[in-house]
Amino acid sequence: MKNPVPVFLKNTCTITALLLFLCATLSLQAQDFLYGDALPDAPQLAERGDYTVGVRTLELIHKDQVDILNSKGGKDPxxxxxxxxxxxxxxxAPDKKGNTVIYEDVMGTRxxxxxxxxxxxxxxxxxRDATPxxxxxxxxxxxxxxxxxxSRYLMTYLTENLASKGYVVVSIDHTDSTFKDANAxxxxxxxRAKDIQFVINTIADKGSSSSKDQLSGMVDSENIGIVGYSMGGYGVLNVAGAGYSDGLTAFxxxxxxxxxxxxxxxxxxxxxxxxxxxxxxxxxxxxxWGMERGVWDANGLGGLKKPTLFVAGDQDDISGYEKGxxxxxxxxxxxDRYLLTYKNARHNVAPNPPPAEALQPGLHIDEYYRYAEPSWDQRKINNINQHxxxxxxxxxxxxxxxxxxxxLPKESNDQDWHGFKPRSSTGMQLLHAKASEANMKQ
Known part of the structure; x- marks a missing residue:
């Protein structure tokens, strides 16, 4: 018979394990993990860049636009x-510990x-309002x-990250399309497309060297990228050259x-x-969004000639995947295009993680699933998107x-992808297709 472990040693081991657990928990809380911070298995390019980030809010007016919500009988006021x-x-701004900004947003709809x-x-x-x-x-x-x-705060993990790497990043609250003011x-x-192009033009003007705005001289307007999620994706593709179908205009x-x-x-x-x-x-x-609803046809998609990165979940039940x-x-x-696919992900491959308030019992599940993916850690998706x-x-x-x-190899499960830590690049696919020969000769 083996000698039993003395009771006081058992208790000591239990107490030690408990203390280690509590210390680890407190350590994680003390870190005050922010949206977009790199997890231990974050890929190489997910880390923030060398710049400290300033942020400001601007109110713009796009004059003389069609008031489609009050259009009657073909007459557009x-x-x-x-x-x-x-x-x-x-x-x-100096890079001080705790240099945090508070973003105010809402859940729900209208x-x-x-x-x-x-x-x-x-x-x-x-x-907030730091000197550029x-x-x-x-x-x-x-x-x-x-x-x-x-809302304009839906992807702050990405907007802050890109700004820290030497970009001016602008996110739009699309009127009639936010949590606060959703309309028909x-x-x-x-x-959607009209807003995006208007903001491009406005910020390019404000950021020009001749401007008197705070952003004067800050913007290289000859090098512009546009990023859209869901209906934002619908918008950026149109701005970039994918004209809508006659079926959409009829609808x-x-x-x-x-x-x-x-x-x-x-x-x-x-x-x-x-x-x-x-x-x-x-x-x-x-x-x-839109392909399954006939928003584009071959002619419209043929007009897209800008380099494009598509990001999707292969279980997307909003925009569709194979036919979407x-x-x-x-x-x-x-x-010249890429398609990054998160396997077993649905539609939420772009947003921040769910806010703490979305975890409260009794709320509608959509408050959580406006942000979360059922099979993925949203923070990991965020890091991969940053990368x-x-x-x-x-x-x-x-x-x-x-x-x-x-x-990269097409399937991330076949071998570790470049820039990813060993064993961390699972459950993804990356496709790449070059532009047609005819377009390359234009």
Whole structure:
């Protein structure tokens, strides 16, 4: 018979284990983990950059826009459309511990019978209204468009991260499409692309060397990237050259009593391709909506000629995958394009993690599933997105040599992907297709 372990030793071991557990828990709490912070298994390019980040809020007015919510019988009244934007940028602020900003947002939708509005706040790592860091050439501009519904704060893990790497990053609150003011869908259909292009033009002007704005001299407007999620993906693809189908214009007319306002964004409109902004050099579309609803056809997708990174979950039940996002990827034959797929993920491959308030018992499950993925840690998705967007945007907006991070085996389960820690790159696929020969000769 073996000698039994003395009782006092058993108790000592138990107490020691308990103390170690409590210390580890307190240590994690003390770190005050912020959205976008790198997890231990974060890929190489997920880390924040060398710049401290400033942030400011701007109120813009897009004058003389079609007031589609009050359109009747094909007559489109005009109004001055308000837009709130958030701007993140490299700053002169010192890198002090605890340099956090508080973002104020809401969950719910409109506060009516859908889901009541629930205010919440969360911390970010930026200085409010900090002095911009001077630059002789300007920083590339990135404009970010949220989903329906959403807000300009939906992807702060990404906007802060990119600003810390030398970009001016602007995220839009799309009027009639946020948690606070969600309205009839025809406003989002019409205004999404228009808002994005307006903000590009406005920030390019404010960031020019001749401007008297605080952003004067900060923006390299010849190198612009556009990033959209869900309905934001719908918008950025159109801004980049994927004109809408005649089927969408007909559907839009039925929704609005005969309005033809969206026809200006259709591939069949002879003037549409003349609107494509040559300053846009890269596009990122997270879970872009619309393909399964006939928003694009072969002609429309053929107009997309900008380098594009698509990001999707192969179980997306909002935008669809095989007949949705992947079909867009396959149909955009004139673009150098990538498709990063999270296996077993649904639609939420872009947002921040769920706020603490979304974890409270008794709330509608959609408050949680507006942000969370059922089979993935959202923080891990965030880190992977930071990694791949740093590589993709760095190549096309900064001429950086990040090609090794995109030249990967198709399946991440087959071998460790470059830039990932051993055994950490599981459950993903990366496809790459070059532009057609005909487009390359143009």
């Amino acid at each position: 005009l109004y001055d459309r308000p837009l709130t934007i958030e701007v993140w940028y490299p700053s002169e 506060g009516d019978s859908l889901r009541p509005l629930i205010p919440f706040s969360f911390k970010g790592k930026a200085y 860091k001077a630059t002789t050439e300007g920083y590339p501009l990135i404009v970010v468009s949220h989903g329906y519904v959403g 869908f025809q406003s989002t259909l019409l205004n 839009f007319g039925q929704m609005t009593g005969g309005s033809t306002a969206i026809s200006a964004l259709a591939a069949s409109n002879a003037s549409y391709q003349k609107q494509i902004d040559p300053r846009i050099k890269a596009v990122v579309a997270f879970a872009p 996002i992947k079909a867009i990827y396959k149909g955009a034959v004139n673009a 791949f967007l740093t590589a993709f945007l760095g190549i096309y907006l900064k001429n950086a040599d990040y090609s090794a991070y995109l030249s």
